[in-house]
Amino acid sequence: MSVIEVGFWHELDQNRIQCELCPRLCKLKDGQRGLCFVRGNEGGRMHLYTYGRSSGFCIDPVEKKPLNHYLPGTPVLSFGTAGCNLTCKFCQNWDMSKAREMDKLADAASPVQLAKYCQEHHCRSIAYTYNDPVIFLEYAEDVAIACHEYQINSIAVSAGYITDIARPRFFEHMDAANIDLKAFSERFYKKICGASLAPVLDTLLYLHNATSVWFEITTLLIPDENDSDEEIDAMTQWIYENLGPSIPLHFSAFHPDWKMLDKPRTPAETLTRARHIAMKNGLRYVYTGNVHDTAGSSTYCHNCGLRLIERDWYQLGEWNLKSGCCVGCGEPLPGRFEESHGNWGAYRQPVFLAGQ
Template sequence: MSVIEVGFWHELDQNKIQCDLCPRYCKLADGQRGLCFVRGNEGGRMHLYTYGRSSGFCIDPVEKKPLNHYLPGTPVLSFGTAGCNLTCKFCQNWDMSKAREMDRLADTASPEQLAKYCKTHKCRSVAFTYNDPVIFHEYAEDVAIACHEYQINSIAVSAGYITDIARPRFFEHMDAANIDLKAFSERFYKKLCGASLTPVLDTLLYIHIETSVWFEITTLLIPDENDSNEEIDAMTQWIYNNLGPSIPLHFSAFHPDWKMKNKDRTPASTLTRARDIAMKNGLRYVYTGNVHDTSGSSTYCHNCGLRLIERNWYQLGEWHLKSGCCENCGEPLPGRFEDSHGCWGAHRQPLYLQDRN
């Protein structure tokens, strides 16, 4: 099953329909697909063409999503489909997000099969990642519902580019999320992503105010595009003032890819500088990613300074939490924690759910 009729659309004049799932509001004649390529008009109704299809399955550490305050050390079954509703020139999963030949790329699995695979492989969560789950909303929703029957959590790794209409139903079924805040300027979003900043900020506010979803934020810093002191200062002040001091923020290093191979890699010093600015603005849990930085990737008690969770890449070391609180001073650490961390470690385990001949 790969093609199903879906919602979040309405009829227009001249035999067209409009997609209301993301802020692009694609207007489609019969036979046309949206920019995402996976939703389209078929016979005057909206259809999703990738239901039950994936570009691959892999068991990852939850820290790779990245989520540092959500069941640390536990394994996550990760998968994505194809297509995307953004056009990021720096996309680091472009082979999946820009894929157009799903029959060649896809593995298949029903929501029930995925839930059973998670249970069999002792995954604590399933993660919708690699490309944005917003565009395969219905498949992600059904997988989340099936996984909840087995007490398996659902994680959305998303750019947050979704409409007011679609947000409530999508996040209703998510337990955690990492939202990719790509920059803090409309110029960047328009020039490099073909999108707009405002809907992403609206998504962050919605999750924070209207849901119980645990969420963290990631910003990929690209040299001379979104890494100035001024922009990082403005962004982290907005996060502090609107989302509070306890939202974990990840600054990640860019490497040349897709249509931005002319750019240099992000120096580790840029991530450290951004982290310093964010913490001076009051954010308590700020991390560096895609670089080897044990100090910048570990978690510290904001009250007494004790290192609560040591991270060496995705491998966990010291653990000084008791009932989610600092062992030294008793200060609670925001997030979802258990008495001990998981032992999955840093390795990745690809899964092939169907035979490929």
């Protein structure tokens, strides 16, 4: 199955409907699809064209999502579909997120098939990623429900670009999330992503104030676009004041891709500088990503400074947690931890589910 009738829309006139899933609020004539390309008007009703279909599956370490405070070292089954509701010029999964051909959806899998596969291959979680799961909300929701029957957790990797109406339902069945805060300026969101900043901040506030979802934030720093001291200072002050000091923040390095081939790679020192600014503003758990930086990717006790979790890329080393607390001073580490970490390591295993 790949086409189902879905919600989050209202009728306009002359067989036109308006989508209410994301802040774009696309107005669609009969036969027309939204910017995401996977939701469209068919006979005056909204349909999702990618239900039960994926552009690929892979087992990853949970740290690759990235989540550093959620079941460290455990394997996650990752998958996405096609399309996206943002138009980021730097998209690093553009072959999937910008796809307009349904043949990109090579693998088919029902929610129960996915849950059983996770159980059989000892995946602790399933991640909706590669493209934004907001646009295939109903599929992600059904997969999450099926996975919970098998004690498998659900992780949303999302830009958080969703309406107030749809947001509660999307996150209702999610256990963890990584929200991509792409910048802290309206200029960047409009010029580079074809979107706006406010709905993403609303998503972060909603997760913090109205849910028990464990979430972390990632910002990809692009030279001369969103990497100034002033913008990083403003963003991290907002995070501290509105979400508190314990939200993990990941600064990730950009590499040229899709429509931003003219930009250089992000220097490692830019990530280190951003990390220092964030920590100066009171954030306790700030990480560098897409660069080899053991110091910047490891976790430390904010109270006594002891290294709690050592990370070398995605490989875990030193582990100084007991019952989720620092073995040195007893300070709790915010997150979801077990007595020992998983041993999946940096291994990335592509999988094929068709026929499971």
